[in-house]
Amino acid sequence: MLESKFTYVSLESDERIHGEYEAALIEVEREFGERHPIYIGGREVTARREFEARSPIDPGILLGTFQEGGEEAAREAIAAANEAFPDWSGRDWQDRVAIIRRAAGLIEDRRFWLAALITYEAGKTRYEALAEVGEAVDMLRYYCSIYEQSNGYVSSMHSPAPGEECRSVMRPYGAWAVISPFNFPIALAAGMITGALLTGNTVVFKPTSKTPLSGVILYRLFVEAGVAPGAINLVTGPGGPFGEVVVAHPDVAGIAFTGSRAVGEWLLRESTAEQPYHKPVVAELGSKNPVIVTASADIEKAVEGVVRAAYGFGGQKCSATSRVYVQSSVAERFIEALRDRVNRIEVGDPRRREVTYGPLIDDDARLTFQRAIEEAIRDGGRLVAGGEVLEGGLYGLGAYVLPTVITGLPHNHRLFGDELFVPILLLGTFESLEEGLRLANATDYGLTAGIFSEDPAEIRYFFDHIQSGVVYANRRGGATTGAWPGAQPFGGWKASGSTGRGAGGPYYLLSFVREQAQTLVTERY
Numbered sequence: 100m101l102e103s104k105f106t107y108v109s110l111e112s113d114e115r116i117h118g119e120y121e122a123a124l125i126e127v128e129r130e131f132g133e134r135h136p137i138y139i140g141g142r143e144v145t146a147r148r149e150f151e152a153r154s155p156i157d158p159g160i161l162l163g164t165f166q167e168g169g170e171e172a173a174r175e176a177i178a179a180a181n182e183a184f185p186d187w188s189g190r191d192w193q194d195r196v197a198i199i200r201r202a203a204g205l206i207e208d209r210r211f212w213l214a215a216l217i218t219y220e221a222g223k224t225r226y227e228a229l230a231e232v233g234e235a236v237d238m239l240r241y242y243c244s245i246y247e248q249s250n251g252y253v254s255s256m257h258s259p260a261p262g263e264e265c266r267s268v269m270r271p272y273g274a275w276a277v278i279s280p281f282n283f284p285i286a287l288a289a290g291m292i293t294g295a296l297l298t299g300n301t302v303v304f305k306p307t308s309k310t311p312l313s314g315v316i317l318y319r320l321f322v323e324a325g326v327a328p329g330a331i332n333l334v335t336g337p338g339g340p341f342g343e344v345v346v347a348h349p350d351v352a353g354i355a356f357t358g359s360r361a362v363g364e365w366l367l368r369e370s371t372a373e374q375p376y377h378k379p380v381v382a383e384l385g386s387k388n389p390v391i392v393t394a395s396a397d398i399e400k401a402v403e404g405v406v407r408a409a410y411g412f413g414g415q416k417c418s419a420t421s422r423v424y425v426q427s428s429v430a431e432r433f434i435e436a437l438r439d440r441v442n443r444i445e446v447g448d449p450r451r452r453e454v455t456y457g458p459l460i461d462d463d464a465r466l467t468f469q470r471a472i473e474e475a476i477r478d479g480g481r482l483v484a485g486g487e488v489l490e491g492g493l494y495g496l497g498a499y500v501l502p503t504v505i506t507g508l509p510h511n512h513r514l515f516g517d518e519l520f521v522p523i524l525l526l527g528t529f530e531s532l533e534e535g536l537r538l539a540n541a542t543d544y545g546l547t548a549g550i551f552s553e554d555p556a557e558i559r560y561f562f563d564h565i566q567s568g569v570v571y572a573n574r575r576g577g578a579t580t581g582a583w584p585g586a587q588p589f590g591g592w593k594a595s596g597s598t599g600r601g602a603g604g605p606y607y608l609l610s611f612v613r614e615q616a617q618t619l620v621t622e623r624y
């Protein structure tokens with residue numbers, strides 16, 4: 100056992116992780132190259148078409164071949180999830196807690212293997228991958244403890260009239276579609292699946308086609324832990340046909356989605372339009388997270404916090420810092436220190452210990468990076484650091500790009516507003532803290548935000564006025580990244596989320612249940 104927990108903000112690692120992780124890198128390769136079915140009601144199903152998943156580190160590494168499940172597979176899986184619902188929801192809630200705790204234990208036992216898988220499939224470094232697996236374990240255990248503390252959401256209520264015995268019972272809805280993104284293929288998928296299963300709902304899980312192997316492994320883990328076949332089903336394949344079915348199918352009780360704003364808003368709109376009545380859509384979406392650095396800030400701390408949050412996993416986190424606003428009087432000092440620090444970042448093969456971040460997920464991400472740089476320069480932006488796509492050797496195989504800082508663009512430029520999901524940091528300046536807050540809030544998004552200031556009054560002003568769901572002050576380990584279950588409930592305001600309740604927080608499970616007020620009148624009245 101490791102002595103300390105390994106999180107996203109761990110600044111030092113236990114030496115022993117390296118040997119175990121490196122052994123797992125070799126072991127996990129034995130899983131590669133297999134053909135994987137879809138799982139419906141515990142049956143292995145094949146589709147008419149298949150697709151291959153390859154590693155972003157080197158597309159020569161074939162991770163596996165997967166079924167391209169279409170509308171038919173989605174419908175069959177919804178039927179299986181509905182068939183399993185009475186039994187799964189009718190179990191004692193303590194049984195479901197025991198199963199999810201077992202799933203957490205299995206994930207923990209295989210943490211190095213799973214971290215190695217994440218490295219190959221998503222391109223994360225060992226630090227990011229191990230933290231993600233730890234997040235998954237703690238997320239599942241945290242939800243179990245919340246459910247237990249809430250007595251399975253059964254509460255005795257007051258008796259308003261003689262003989263009336265009243266209870267509030269939070270009940271599951273039915274079969275949920277769970278749709279996950281590529282950037283946290285284990286933690287976020289496991290979190291959404293658990294939200295649904297623990298509370299008695301059943302699941303049709305569709306992982307992204309960018310990281311489908313993690314999806315298959317996660318499905319197997321939940322089944323091994325004791326989730327009944329049919330209570331969880333797995334459909335791999337493109338999002339479009341799956342989405343078309345789940346937004347309109349009357350037997351879909353709800354959708355849990357984490358991913359881009361465009362897809363999430365489409366699901367919200369279409370579900371409202373197509374379903375016979377309102378169904379819950381738990382949507383955790385993108386962002387454009389700001390950091391404010393005031394004149395009172397510890398500049399070294401601010402630079403470290405911004406660098407870790409802007410470039411951890413190559414900026415491919417919904418929580419990544421993508422805008423930094425610096426008070427004019429310290430801007431020059433901050434920019435110099437930032438340039439120096441960014442130029443020391445090592446981009447390369449994420450399997451290597453000394454690498455800070457690896458490849459972007461795919462060629463589309465590389466194109467987004469290139470086009471943003473061209474646009475910034477065309478519109479008068481200046482490169483403080485980076486701006487290049489790396490070439491030659493391993494770099495020529497995947498999408499490897501330099502961490503980039505751009506200044507000189509007007510605050511209302513598109514690049515200050517759109518989520519890019521690549522390692523590009525936009526830098527602007529402000530005169531007063533009020534102006535800094537106005538700039539930070541000038542976006543539809545509202546997921547995470549940070550401030551660096553040594554003045555408590557400034558920090559209070561920031562907390563009171565920033566329009567984001569997850570906010571940090573003076574966080575060297577990650578100015579806007581690295582929320583942890585049970586500590587920082589992770590939910591977006593405005594366009595960044597649909598429920599106002601954070602994942603990994605005390606209210607998350609409530610999105611998967613609806614209240615029933617039960618009144619029993621005893622016979623003598």
Ligand SMILES: NC(=O)c1ccc[n+]([C@@H]2O[C@H](COP(=O)([O-])OP(=O)(O)OC[C@H]3O[C@@H](n4cnc5c(N)ncnc54)[C@H](O)[C@@H]3O)[C@@H](O)[C@H]2O)c1
Nearest residue numbers: 279280281306307338339342358359362383384385386417
């Ligand atoms: N707020 C959060 O908690 C959070 C966490 C992680 C990632 N994200 C966001 O996710 C995005 C990155 O992930 P991504 O590139 O995988 O997102 P994405 O929206 O491209 O894909 C997410 C999932 O949606 C599926 N999908 C695509 N089109 C669909 C459709 N029409 N109907 C149904 N499903 C469809 C995909 O196959 C995938 O499984 C970023 O915007 C990031 O900010 C948000």
Ligand SMILES: N[C@@H](CCC=O)C(=O)O
Nearest residue numbers: 416417418580581582583
């Ligand atoms: N817990 C992670 C989740 C990021 C999602 O993309 C963070 O806070 O950075």
